Amino acid sequence: MTALELAGVTKRFGRTTAVDDVDLRVGDGELVALVGPSGCGKSTLLMLAAGLLEPDAGRLCVDDRLVAGGGTWVPPEDRRVGVVFQDAALFPHLRVADNVAFGVPRGRGRAARVAELLELVELPDLGRRYPHELSGGQQQRVALARALAPRPSVVLFDEAFGNLDHALRASVRDATARALRAAGAAGVFVTHDQGEALAVGERVAVMRDGRFEHVGEPADAFHRPANRFVATLLGEADFLPGRQSGDVVDTEVGRLAATPAARGEVEVMLRPHEVVFAADPAGTARVVRREFRGATYLYTLRLPSGATVRALVPHTLDVATGTAVTLQVEAGHPVRSFAGR
Ligand SMILES: Nc1ncnc2c1ncn2[C@@H]1O[C@H](COP(=O)(O)OP(=O)(O)OP(=O)(O)O)[C@@H](O)[C@H]1O
Ligand SMILES: [Mg+2]
Structure with a gap:
């Protein structure tokens, strides 16, 4: 019933x-x-x-x-x-x-x-x-x-x-x-x-x-x-431009596995817990903001293009703003992409 x-x-x-x-x-x-x-x-x-x-x-x-x-x-x-x-x-x-x-x-x-x-x-x-x-x-x-x-x-x-x-x-x-x-x-x-x-x-x-x-x-x-x-209503999300073909999408942060829903010019959804980074003097991204959340920090990272993504990481990763970093996406599943920009 x-x-x-x-x-x-x-x-x-x-x-x-x-x-x-x-x-x-x-x-x-x-x-x-x-x-x-x-x-x-x-x-x-x-x-x-x-x-x-x-x-x-x-x-x-x-x-x-x-x-x-x-x-x-x-x-x-x-x-x-x-x-x-x-x-x-x-x-x-x-x-x-x-x-x-x-x-x-x-x-x-x-x-x-x-x-x-x-x-x-x-x-x-x-x-x-x-x-x-x-x-x-x-x-x-x-x-x-x-x-x-x-x-x-x-x-x-x-x-x-x-x-x-x-x-x-x-x-x-x-x-x-x-x-x-x-x-x-x-x-x-x-x-x-x-x-x-x-x-x-x-x-x-x-x-x-x-x-x-x-x-x-x-x-x-x-x-x-x-x-x-829906993406932003249900949680923090950033969107990066990408070019998708089949089930991969190329973005400024590398090639990612993606849901094959879209193709060509797309936007890729990244949630902060899917982004990991490390301090790296040769890194091209920079920490521009850090918000303390108790067990975690929410970092905002600026990419060379000027786009920003956020990374939610354990509080033990303690990095000052201005630090150069390299980052990668570890979603554990294909990322969601949306057609058009
Ligand atoms: N009795 C009413 N007379 C005129 N307009 C109304 C009436 N009740 C609701 N509305 C309008 O209908 C729309 C939906 O209102 P509703 O109260 O269902 O929203 P809601 O999603 O519950 O919002 P909130 O999260 O603020 O409680 C709004 O634009 C509201 O102004
Ligand atoms: Mg209501």
Whole structure:
């Protein structure tokens, strides 16, 4: 079954097309990360799926059941779609257990179901507290428990971890993924953090101007992005001119194995971790910048042509700016090249 499916979905606000003829299938229990620049339509897409907005065109299905489009309209509460926003939006005057119970049908077994949900989000002992007595991360997990209460097929997260600091964010995110898995629910995560998108998503969907530019597995999207926009959105990347023939490309930093997608005049994507260098008085490249990142340094190297590439190397390679260096590309796989310049 397909937990969530959008086919040809379009949503306009006046002259802005926020979501433009989008197709997406989220499999049962699948986790999909949704990334893209501010204003590209991520929240609009979630609101359409949740039933908080009506599409101008296209169809939406949840669990293979049509919920919007073609004259059908299923209201949010009947869609089997849960939503968790950046602000947990708990009811401040209700205890945690009552916040969670809000989504559980009345009747016998309600208290047991609330306990089970709190267990699922790894907060079994906090049912009697009020929201203001919880940390931000705990509040987000209560919001997740409440969203999971009606047994949704899919839960939508709109930057749900955005207010948490980095370390907490990773742990809340992992707890969330475990809870979704245990509940058998799929998840769609909107995030601004490309590292988070790559880590949490079984697939990542990259959006721009209301459309998907790339939908695929994280490693594929990172190493073989559909275009330069996707390449830079998912991580640091530099682009060097090259001339490709077959599966090799000649560049200023030598001949490289390349994906045979393009030929002739191309641009080659290099990620900083793929570039290695050493100080060498005879070297023609120079260190022009060095940024300390803790375990690593990010060096910017200027090539004779004036082009620059960055190299991410262990902090033990300690080289001053101005040093002459030789560099090489050690990607470990064919590099991605893009046609044209
Ligand atoms: N209710 C609305 N009325 C008019 N325009 C809207 C409305 N909601 C969204 N838009 C516009 O639709 C486009 C997409 O907005 P959306 O909120 O979906 O972006 P987003 O990708 O979630 O951005 P962000 O990362 O900043 O949250 C934007 O141009 C926005 O200004
Ligand atoms: Mg948004």
